[in-house]
Amino acid sequence: MSFGKYVVGALAAATLFISSPVAAKEVVLRAVTAFQPGSIISVPFERFVDKVNDEGKGLVKIQLIGGPSAIPPFEIGNAVSSGVVDIGYVTSAFYTNLLPEGAALRLTERPMEELRENGGWELINELHKQKVNAWYLARTGDGIPFHLYINKPVDKADLRGMTLRVTPVYRSFFDALGSNNIQTPPSEVYTTMERGVADGYGWPMQGILDLGWHEVTKARVEPGFYQMEVGTLVNLDRWNALSEEQRNFLTEMGLWLETLNAENEAINAAEAQKQADAGLVVYELQGEEREKWISTAREAGWEELKRTAPQSADRLRELFTK
Numbered sequence: 001m002s003f004g005k006y007v008v009g010a011l012a013a014a015t016l017f018i019s020s021p022v023a024a025k026e027v028v029l030r031a032v033t034a035f036q037p038g039s040i041i042s043v044p045f046e047r048f049v050d051k052v053n054d055e056g057k058g059l060v061k062i063q064l065i066g067g068p069s070a071i072p073p074f075e076i077g078n079a080v081s082s083g084v085v086d087i088g089y090v091t092s093a094f095y096t097n098l099l100p101e102g103a104a105l106r107l108t109e110r111p112m113e114e115l116r117e118n119g120g121w122e123l124i125n126e127l128h129k130q131k132v133n134a135w136y137l138a139r140t141g142d143g144i145p146f147h148l149y150i151n152k153p154v155d156k157a158d159l160r161g162m163t164l165r166v167t168p169v170y171r172s173f174f175d176a177l178g179s180n181n182i183q184t185p186p187s188e189v190y191t192t193m194e195r196g197v198a199d200g201y202g203w204p205m206q207g208i209l210d211l212g213w214h215e216v217t218k219a220r221v222e223p224g225f226y227q228m229e230v231g232t233l234v235n236l237d238r239w240n241a242l243s244e245e246q247r248n249f250l251t252e253m254g255l256w257l258e259t260l261n262a263e264n265e266a267i268n269a270a271e272a273q274k275q276a277d278a279g280l281v282v283y284e285l286q287g288e289e290r291e292k293w294i295s296t297a298r299e300a301g302w303e304e305l306k307r308t309a310p311q312s313a314d315r316l317r318e319l320f321t322k
């Protein structure tokens with residue numbers, strides 16, 4: 001090695017040594033989404049990842065490692081909790097094993113802005129910290145109802161004789177109306193319907209065309225119920241190890257992700273049109289049957305929460321409903 005090179009090398013090392021405590025190193029967070037990448041449910045999170053990577057250069061980078069084929073959707077809560085991944089984009093219905101209280105997020109009658117102000121977010125975040133080892137950064141899906149999609153006629157709040165594909169979102173409600181329920185992840189809905197294993201399934205207002213399910217679906221039942229919820233969860237140890245600047249930046253980006261909820265009304269309307277164009281009909285319950293549909297959904301949901309999480313159910317209901 002020549003003397004010249006040695007000097008340059010030593011200078012570079014000295015510069016690195018001097019500058020490293022000043023500029024914190026960019027942190028890379030590995031993320032997974034529970035929903036088919038590129039499909040309408042996953043898109044807000046993908047926009048968030050792009051924005052973080054664009055505006056967070058040198059500070060925070062999110063590496064999206066994959067969707068439901070990378071980690072099974074019902075395992076993502078565990079994966080965030082244990083730190084197998086740093087960030088999960090996942091609905092609380094997929095980690096009821098860790099946090100049955102998460103149901104309040106879809107039973108809520110308040111938009112997220114209100115829950116951020118009235119202490120609702122704080123409580124749900126605290127529960128995530130204690131039971132999921134996660135920070136509840138942001139909530140997607142405000143203003144998107146869930147629906148029953150069905151291949152048999154429905155004109156009453158009565159589902160006896162039907163077999164339905166469910167997740168914990170729908171189970172207590174459909175149970176209360178007498179259906180037979182089978183749980184599957186979203187990836188199995190198409191074949192479950194195609195083979196006639198189920199007569200229908202629960203799903204939000206958005207997304208069935210992206211997944212090709214209009215090919216195996218005759219109708220959507222109105223009204224919808226609850227509000228879709230998909231959270232952006234950050235492993236708590238990872239979160240606590242970030243610098244304050246990194247946490248503030250991610251918080252700001254999370255709030256930006258929540259502003260996308262304002263687009264949902266227009267997207268819902270566009271989806272209704274696309275479903276109609278694809279040949280889906282609407283079975284709209286009327287009068288008392290409609291009232292029964294809505295009140296059964298609400299009461300079955302809160303009763304289940306009271307049974308599974310008696311310590312926090314009342315406080316959650318107080319903060320999350322009107």
Ligand code: 173
Nearest residue numbers: 091093167169186202203
């Ligand atoms: O139907 C489902 O798989 C489900 O529970 C859900 C929850 C949130 C968004 C999309 C689907």
